[in-house]
Amino acid sequence: MNLIADVRRTLPRAAWWAACLCVSVVTLYPLYTMLSQSLKTPAEATENPPTLYPHGLSPENYTALGNTGQVGVWQHVGNSLVVAAGATLLTVVLATLAGYGFAKLRFRGSGVLFFVILATFMIPFQAIITPLFSILHGMGLSNTLLGLALVYTTFQLPFGIFLMRNSFAALPPSIEEAALTDGCGLVGAMARVLLPVAIPGVISTALFTFFASWNEFFAALILVTDEAKFTLPVTLTVLASNQLGTLNWGLTQAGVAVTAIPCIVLYLLLQRYYVTGLVAGAVK
Amino acid sequence: MTETAIPNVTPSRPGTAVPARPRGPRLTTGRRRQLLGMAMVAPALAVVTVFFLVPLVMTFWMSLHEWPLLGEHQFVGLANYIKALDDSEWLNAIRFTLEYTALITPILFAAGLALAFLVHRESRAARIFQSVFFLPVVIGFAAAAYLWLYLAQPGLGPLSDLAVRSGLGSRDTNWFATATSGLLIVTAMVVWKVAGMQMLLLLSGLQSIPGELTEAARIDGAGRWKVFRHVTLPLLRPTLALVLVFSVAGSLLAFDQFYIMTNGGPSNGTITAVYQIYRTSFINFELGYGAALSAMLMVVLAAVSALQMLLLRNSDHS
Numbered sequence: 001m002n003l004i005a006d007v008r009r010t011l012p013r014a015a016w017w018a019a020c021l022c023v024s025v026v027t028l029y030p031l032y033t034m035l036s037q038s039l040k041t042p043a044e045a046t047e048n049p050p051t052l053y054p055h056g057l058s059p060e061n062y063t064a065l066g067n068t069g070q071v072g073v074w075q076h077v078g079n080s081l082v083v084a085a086g087a088t089l090l091t092v093v094l095a096t097l098a099g100y101g102f103a104k105l106r107f108r109g110s111g112v113l114f115f116v117i118l119a120t121f122m123i124p125f126q127a128i129i130t131p132l133f134s135i136l137h138g139m140g141l142s143n144t145l146l147g148l149a150l151v152y153t154t155f156q157l158p159f160g161i162f163l164m165r166n167s168f169a170a171l172p173p174s175i176e177e178a179a180l181t182d183g184c185g186l187v188g189a190m191a192r193v194l195l196p197v198a199i200p201g202v203i204s205t206a207l208f209t210f211f212a213s214w215n216e217f218f219a220a221l222i223l224v225t226d227e228a229k230f231t232l233p234v235t236l237t238v239l240a241s242n243q244l245g246t247l248n249w250g251l252t253q254a255g256v257a258v259t260a261i262p263c264i265v266l267y268l269l270l271q272r273y274y275v276t277g278l279v280a281g282a283v284k
Numbered sequence: 285m286t287e288t289a290i291p292n293v294t295p296s297r298p299g300t301a302v303p304a305r306p307r308g309p310r311l312t313t314g315r316r317r318q319l320l321g322m323a324m325v326a327p328a329l330a331v332v333t334v335f336f337l338v339p340l341v342m343t344f345w346m347s348l349h350e351w352p353l354l355g356e357h358q359f360v361g362l363a364n365y366i367k368a369l370d371d372s373e374w375l376n377a378i379r380f381t382l383e384y385t386a387l388i389t390p391i392l393f394a395a396g397l398a399l400a401f402l403v404h405r406e407s408r409a410a411r412i413f414q415s416v417f418f419l420p421v422v423i424g425f426a427a428a429a430y431l432w433l434y435l436a437q438p439g440l441g442p443l444s445d446l447a448v449r450s451g452l453g454s455r456d457t458n459w460f461a462t463a464t465s466g467l468l469i470v471t472a473m474v475v476w477k478v479a480g481m482q483m484l485l486l487l488s489g490l491q492s493i494p495g496e497l498t499e500a501a502r503i504d505g506a507g508r509w510k511v512f513r514h515v516t517l518p519l520l521r522p523t524l525a526l527v528l529v530f531s532v533a534g535s536l537l538a539f540d541q542f543y544i545m546t547n548g549g550p551s552n553g554t555i556t557a558v559y560q561i562y563r564t565s566f567i568n569f570e571l572g573y574g575a576a577l578s579a580m581l582m583v584v585l586a587a588v589s590a591l592q593m594l595l596l597r598n599s600d601h602s
Binding site: 221 | 318335340433540
């Protein structure tokens with residue numbers, strides 16, 4: 001009797017663990033392959049059939065990354081950092097200001113403007129890339145990291161403004177009033193009292209912009225044609241095509257790892273903000 | 285309900301109903317607040333205008349012209365649109381995009397839903413598995429595409445090795461040799477990368493359903509399937525709609541994965557709509573024609589988004 005009860009209780013649990021572990025293997029195995037392939041020696045990386053794990057750990061692929069293409073990968077890491085950090089900073093500042101304006105300092109027409117900005121959601125930038133290219137060209141911003149950062153900012157702004165407006169709107173007016181009676185100006189009230197409370201929204205906005213800008217491929221491919229200014233996702237095409245003869249999959253996977261690992265680390269550190277921002281943005 | 289119950293209220297702007305405030309310092313504060321509000325919104329608005337609204341209008345303007353990269357552009361009216369309707373490359377791209385969307389949407393949906401139900405529990409282990417399943421979402425499409433390109437390499441890649449060991453193919457079967465098998469590999473990659481996102485959204489939908497509701501149904505004697513069918517599913521409908529629209533819109537815009545993994549080949553068999561726009565505008569430099577194709581794509585996507593808004597609005601009132 002006891003045994004049967006035990007089995008009936010533990011069997012679904014065991015099945016659940018088995019299912020979850022199986023999916024975990026499917027999810028994590030490609031990531032494991034990325035790392036193991038990148039740490040193999042170039043000779044081992046081209047073995048057919050592939051080895052399951054690196055038999056001799058070698059940093060060779062990572063050092064070789066510095067000498068491939070025109071400028072080496074580390075310059076591209078720098079480009080990606082500049083673009084992603086620039087777009088993130090700009091988006092956070094503009095979205096915080098606009099979010100506060102839309103939430104707390106309503107003016108005539110602010111509702112319509114907010115709707116116009118939200119409507120940007122409906123049209124993806126893939127659809128307006130052709131004139132965007134011409135406009136950046138006309139402004140002398142084609143082929144520059146600044147131009148790319150501005151484009152990323154534009155397409156992250158609606159979500160950021162939406163998130164920040166909601167963060168500020170959720171705060172009771174009494175907080176602001178208290179700050180005002182304490183002698184803060186309107187700007188002071190925002191910076192010293194309301195902003196600290198809205199910090200989770202700021203972090204979510206920053207994270208989303210950073211991930212999107214770091215990983216974006218299509219606009220980066222079109223708007224930047226000078227190899228020295230490529231961001232990492234486009235650099236991967238150089239790694240894959242620049243080698244003579246056969247592809248070096250160890251080197252390519254090292255490039256993939258350099259592109260992917262910062263995102264994974266950032267996500268694991270800040271996933272709380274990422275997930276709440278995502279859910280808030282999607283559901284509302 | 286409460287709004288419609290009030291009879292014959294003439295619609296008025298909210299400000300007019302409030303009795304006029306005494307003029308004086310309060311009004312100037314209000315005025316200052318408004319000006320400050322405008323000033324705070326202005327920078328964001330400027331960026332959105334220059335890099336979004338202007339290009340948006342320009343897309344339609346350019347689409348009415350023959351617009352080479354260099355040299356004069358020339359007004360041609362609707363000629364670009366008429367050309368598009370008869371352009372077999374464009375029509376093939378549309379057909380392929382729709383096929384891809386029709387293939388991947390149900391797979392992604394089923395995978396996302398299964399994962400969401402799997403990790404919908406209150407335990408430390410479930411939370412850890414949630415994070416693990418979500419992990420591929422944060423990696424970019426380009427990185428994921430190159431990763432899977434390697435996995436599926438004939439002979440060299442672990443997936444191909446697995447296929448050989450399980451008797452599904454020989455060591456030099458090239459999965460990118462036909463459009464169909466190439467499409468399947470790309471689909472596998474996208475499911476691996478995106479299912480976690482769908483899981484997370486569906487999970488948040490599931491978590492918003494009060495546990496008492498499903499418990500009450502169980503107590504009333506409904507089986508697991510009946511509870512799912514008659515309680516969970518109807519309450520989950522807005523989330524389901526959202527997730528579907530996300531994956532449809534995402535698939536209609538597919539580019540990175542095909543550009544990297546199949547290069548549009550073999551024999552242009554995996555060119556998507558965005559890919560064709562890219563080729564038209566930035567390989568052939570027919571910017572006017574590319575803009576016309578973009579405008580057509582934009583209309584379709586705006587329709588999908590409008591549908592999304594409609595579905596979500598309905599859910600708000602139900």
